[in-house]
Amino acid sequence: MAQSTAVKPETGAARSADDAEQGRTTIASSVVQKVAGIAAREISGVHAVGGGVSRAFGALRERIPGAGTASTAGVAVEVGEKQAAVDLDIIVEYGASIVDLARAVRRNVIGQVERMTGLEVIEVNIAVNDIHLPEDDDDHESTTGSRVE
Numbered sequence: 001m002a003q004s005t006a007v008k009p010e011t012g013a014a015r016s017a018d019d020a021e022q023g024r025t026t027i028a029s030s031v032v033q034k035v036a037g038i039a040a041r042e043i044s045g046v047h048a049v050g051g052g053v054s055r056a057f058g059a060l061r062e063r064i065p066g067a068g069t070a071s072t073a074g075v076a077v078e079v080g081e082k083q084a085a086v087d088l089d090i091i092v093e094y095g096a097s098i099v100d101l102a103r104a105v106r107r108n109v110i111g112q113v114e115r116m117t118g119l120e121v122i123e124v125n126i127a128v129n130d131i132h133l134p135e136d137d138d139d140h141e142s143t144t145g146s147r148v149e
Contacts, residue, residue, distance in 0.1 A: 037075040051074060088127065089127045093132050
C-alpha cells in the first residue's frame, strides 16, 4: 500500500489549502491574517482592530514603502495544513453589545476565511481591549484644527 506524504514549503510561511491531482495550492499566513482583519472590520460596532501598541506600529508600518499595511495589526493566526486559528484584538464602539458583536465578528471571520482559503477555522479568539467613545472623535478633531484664520 503506497503512502503519500505532503512536502511542506521550505519557508514555513505558506500552507496547503488544497491538494489536487493537478497541483497544489499554498496560502501564506499573512493572507489569512489580512482576510481575518478585513472580515472583523466589516462588522458594525467594531471601531478598530488591534490594541494601542499594535495600531501605533501599524501606523508606522504604513508610512514605510513596501512594509505592508496595518490590516494585520491586532490579528494573529496559526495556520496548519488544513486548519487555522485566529486571535483578534478589537476596540468596540460604545453602546454595542459586546457579546452580540463578538458573535457576529466570529461568524464573519470564520465564513470569510473558510470561503476564501478553504481552510477550516477551528477557533476565533476575541479580546476586547477598549471601548471607543463618541466624544473621543470630537476632542481629536478640535485639537487638530488650524489655530489661525
